[in-house]
Amino acid sequence: MNIAKLMKQAQQMQAGLAAKQEELSAxxxxxxxxxxxVNVTATCAGDVLSIKIDPSVVDASDVEFLEDLVLKGVxxxxxxxxxxxxxEMKKLTRRHGPSPACNPPAEAAPWQxxxxxSPRSPCLPSAAG
Numbered sequence: 001m002n003i004a005k006l007m008k009q010a011q012q013m014q015a016g017l018a019a020k021q022e023e024l025s026a027x028x029x030x031x032x033x034x035x036x037x038v039n040v041t042a043t044c045a046g047d048v049l050s051i052k053i054d055p056s057v058v059d060a061s062d063v064e065f066l067e068d069l070v071l072k073g074v075x076x077x078x079x080x081x082x083x084x085x086x087x088e089m090k091k092l093t094r095r096h097g098p099s100p101a102c103n104p105p106a107e108a109a110p111w112q113x114x115x116x117x118s119p120r121s122p123c124l125p126s127a128a129g
Contacts, residue, residue, distance in 0.1 A: 013093075020092050024085045031076035038069045042077035044085040 024044040031040045037054040051073065057066055 016092055017089070020088060024088060027081075027084070029077060029080040029084055031073050031080055033073040033076060034069045038073045040070075040073035040077040042074070042081050044081040044088075046078050046081055048074055048077065 025047075027044045028041050028049060029044060031042075032038070033040075034054075034057060037057045039052040040048060041050045042048045051070060053066070053070070057069065059065065
């Protein structure tokens with residue numbers, strides 16, 4: 001195994017991950033609750049950018065209802081952003097993932113599978129390599 005090639009691939013993957021994280025921190029998602037009465041916009045990094053509330057749900061005698069709607073909207077927007085970010089990162093890491101040699105065939109007996117961190121693991125460069 002060529003260690004220089006492995007290091008170059010690792011650097012490319014790291015640069016790709018950093019670029020994707022930066023892109024995701026700017027990407028927005030929206031959540032709507034209460035039949036569209038409360039709309040929340042957030043980034044995939046979890047920053048809430050805006051909350052829009054339809055005046056028809058503002059009732060001074062039932063503030064708790066509005067608080068619940070706003071909280072639910074914020075939670076949904078943040079969850080949606082995190083899910084989007086996780087899916088994008090998974091795509092990227094799958095593309096640059098470990099060598100197929102790191103995943104022994106399912107038919108291999110337990111004693112034939114090298115531990116991923118053992119010196120004989122195909123996932124790690126050998127001392128000679």
